[in-house]
Amino acid sequence: MKLYEYMAKEVFRAFDIPVPAGRVAASPEEAGEIARELGGDVAVKSQVLAGGRGKAGGIKFAGCPEEALDAARELLNQEIRGYRVERVLVEEKLTIDQELYLAIAVDGAARSPVVIASSRGGVDIEQVPEADLIRERIDIRWGFRPYQARRLAYRLGLTGAVARGVASIAIRLYRVFRERDAELTEINPLVVCGNDVLAADARLNVDDEALFRHGDLPKVEEGTEIERRVKSFGLSYVELDGDIAVMANGAGITMATLDILQRYGGRPANFLDAGGGAGTEPTARAIETLLMTRPKAILINIFGGITRCDDVAWAIVQVRNTRGIPVPLVVRLVGTNQEEGVRILRENGLRAYSEMHEAAEKVVALASGV
Amino acid sequence: MAILVDKETRLVVQGITGNQGSFHTKRMLEYGTCVVAGVSPGKAGRAVHGVPVFDSVAEAVEGEGANASVIFVPAPFAADAAMEAIDAGVGLIVIVTEHIPVQEAMEVIAFARERGSTIVGPNTFGVISPGKCKIGIMPNHIYQPGPVGILARSGTLSYEIAAGLSAAGLGQSTVVGLGGDRVVGLSFTDLLPALEDDPETEAVVLVGEIGGSAEEEAAGLIASMRKPVVAYIAGKSAPPGKRMGHAGAIIERGKGTYESKVKTLERAGVEVADLPWKVGEVLKEVMG
Numbered sequence: 291m292k293l294y295e296y297m298a299k300e301v302f303r304a305f306d307i308p309v310p311a312g313r314v315a316a317s318p319e320e321a322g323e324i325a326r327e328l329g330g331d332v333a334v335k336s337q338v339l340a341g342g343r344g345k346a347g348g349i350k351f352a353g354c355p356e357e358a359l360d361a362a363r364e365l366l367n368q369e370i371r372g373y374r375v376e377r378v379l380v381e382e383k384l385t386i387d388q389e390l391y392l393a394i395a396v397d398g399a400a401r402s403p404v405v406i407a408s409s410r411g412g413v414d415i416e417q418v419p420e421a422d423l424i425r426e427r428i429d430i431r432w433g434f435r436p437y438q439a440r441r442l443a444y445r446l447g448l449t450g451a452v453a454r455g456v457a458s459i460a461i462r463l464y465r466v467f468r469e470r471d472a473e474l475t476e477i478n479p480l481v482v483c484g485n486d487v488l489a490a491d492a493r494l495n496v497d498d499e500a501l502f503r504h505g506d507l508p509k510v511e512e513g514t515e516i517e518r519r520v521k522s523f524g525l526s527y528v529e530l531d532g533d534i535a536v537m538a539n540g541a542g543i544t545m546a547t548l549d550i551l552q553r554y555g556g557r558p559a560n561f562l563d564a565g566g567g568a569g570t571e572p573t574a575r576a577i578e579t580l581l582m583t584r585p586k587a588i589l590i591n592i593f594g595g596i597t598r599c600d601d602v603a604w605a606i607v608q609v610r611n612t613r614g615i616p617v618p619l620v621v622r623l624v625g626t627n628q629e630e631g632v633r634i635l636r637e638n639g640l641r642a643y644s645e646m647h648e649a650a651e652k653v654v655a656l657a658s659g660v
Numbered sequence: 661m662a663i664l665v666d667k668e669t670r671l672v673v674q675g676i677t678g679n680q681g682s683f684h685t686k687r688m689l690e691y692g693t694c695v696v697a698g699v700s701p702g703k704a705g706r707a708v709h710g711v712p713v714f715d716s717v718a719e720a721v722e723g724e725g726a727n728a729s730v731i732f733v734p735a736p737f738a739a740d741a742a743m744e745a746i747d748a749g750v751g752l753i754v755i756v757t758e759h760i761p762v763q764e765a766m767e768v769i770a771f772a773r774e775r776g777s778t779i780v781g782p783n784t785f786g787v788i789s790p791g792k793c794k795i796g797i798m799p800n801h802i803y804q805p806g807p808v809g810i811l812a813r814s815g816t817l818s819y820e821i822a823a824g825l826s827a828a829g830l831g832q833s834t835v836v837g838l839g840g841d842r843v844v845g846l847s848f849t850d851l852l853p854a855l856e857d858d859p860e861t862e863a864v865v866l867v868g869e870i871g872g873s874a875e876e877e878a879a880g881l882i883a884s885m886r887k888p889v890v891a892y893i894a895g896k897s898a899p900p901g902k903r904m905g906h907a908g909a910i911i912e913r914g915k916g917t918y919e920s921k922v923k924t925l926e927r928a929g930v931e932v933a934d935l936p937w938k939v940g941e942v943l944k945e946v947m948g
Binding site for chain 2 (some may be wrong): 398403473499500528539540542543548553561593595625646
């Protein structure tokens with residue numbers, strides 16, 4: 291779960307990581323009021339879950355409350371990188387001497403947390419060459435030690451109070467990472483203003499699997515309406531831009547099914563992993579979800595290992611008999627209880643394919659109206 | 661021979677009294693796996709499908725000589741179960757449970773390294789040496805003993821490929837599910853040397869997917885292997901930034917793309933099959 295910048299900054303505050311003075315606003319008037327309280331120049335920052343918002347025009351500066359109100363009016367309800375802006379964060383404008391980058395992420399290859407830092411912050415970190423990135427791998431048993439944080443600050447070319455400030459923020463950021471079960475927490479830019487160091491931006495992505503022990507965090511839902519709906523009943527769903535709805539059982543085979551479809555000239559409408567071992571009811575729900583996307587055709591690709599072909603067949607028949615399936619449906623069904631599954635489909639006037647390429651060819655032809 | 665598991669494997673099932681634990685204990689027994697004990701705290705003295713249940717892994721090790729464990733414990737308690745097995749000196753721990761918090765997975769793996777245990781998973785279908793021993797949830801009927809080692813990041817896709825190979829007369833020496841999570845105990849690079857040294861293995865199949873760098877790292881080792889390696893990589897059509905089910909299956913920051921993986925593997929001499937059902941054909945060519 292990704293937190294909005296203003297939520298992440300609340301967490302940072304609780305861990306004594308310095309952030310600029312400011313508050314979040316849901317209306318232009320509120321934004322103007324916050325600017326009045328802050329006094330002086332302010333930054334009005336749209337709150338979206340996408341990166342690169344500055345470049346997309348999502349951050350404006352204002353010299354007085356009226357300007358802040360106007361800026362918020364422009365930003366609110368605007369679309370930034372595919373996200374509608376529902377809130378803006380109004381903050382004191384900083385006088386910046388230097389912009390740094392600091393993040394703590396999961397290094398899958400090393401199976402450990404890693405601290406990543408750069409003296410070239412403020413830009414899209416993907417554009418920073420590898421040579422300008424500093425990495426400190428952390429042994430999760432011992433945590434991020436002060437000497438490592440000092441080493442990091444010195445390698446960034448910092449000295450004195452600024453080096454101490456960066457090192458102490460790095461240590462606190464690691465506490466955020468651990469205590470909030472982050473997958474990624476990032477400060478870009480981490481800014482130097484005189485002797486002060488502040489988190490000008492904040493990112494905190496919390497591990498979905500650990501949310502059960504973070505009930506105090508705000509809930510942020512991401513994704514389209516259908517994606518949210520499917521997630522709510524425990525299946526994995528991603529919307530794509532094609533017209534053939536796809537369901538398979540297992541993430542790998544679902545991905546492979548999309549690849550095969552594309553290879554045969556089709557355009558998948560979604561990724562839907564019905565899971566290994568799903569019974570009739572969850573499978574029926576998954577098929578109903580596919581229908582909500584109004585596809586031109588549907589492809590169901592089942593390799594029954596733990597999943598039973600007869601369960602899948604009953605699910606298909608159940609959906610067809612209750613709410614109807616108004617578009618062409620192609621089913622490939624092999625594996626556990628295959629004969630029974632194929633028989634159930636046949637008795638209900640449906641054909642099952644056993645070869646994946648036949649099914650793919652067929653559904654592509656049907657979707658293009660051949 | 662085979663790798664990781666064989667006829668000497670004596671398995672303890674952690675979470676044996678739960679639905680999944682009990683069901684798969686039965687299937688593993690049917691396959692011929694030597695399941696010697698189960699663990700379910702507070703339920704010692706019972707038996708599940710004739711397998712004695714203990715309160716702790718240490719007692720299962722002491723009482724029944726268990727040397728491998730499989731974990732079906734629910735996610736919030738699974739890392740603790742794995743640590744208990746490591747502490748009891750179990751050498752091979754297969755974590756089937758999915759949805760374990762990633763930081764707990766890192767802690768388990770760090771502890772396992774310290775004590776010399778091997779972790780497979782989390783979120784794995786398991787390990788099988790056909791005809792000898794099966795640890796996990798994969799279907800019993802799709803494998804045949806034979807010369808092909810399979811290392812896979814995903815379950816059902818590897819079932820599909822294994823079944824295709826079996827049908828084509830290409831049996832398997834050992835099949836390992838690495839697990840679908842971002843952080844897992846074993847990667848391709850940890851197992852390729854063992855397969856290269858295994859006298860029963862003549863060729864290797866990698867079932868990879870987009871995301872992470874496991875395939876690229878594998879390529880570095882494969883370049884110096886004698887045995888032929890064939891790969892299939894899922895996720896060619898996946899758009900960047902979208903997580904395709906598995907926690908690792910996401911193209912992030914332009915890394916872990918299909919193109920990068922295929923190019924790196926091909927440069928190392930791997931034949932990459934462009935469709936899953938072609939893996940058998942390609943294998944037959946490279947095996948001569």
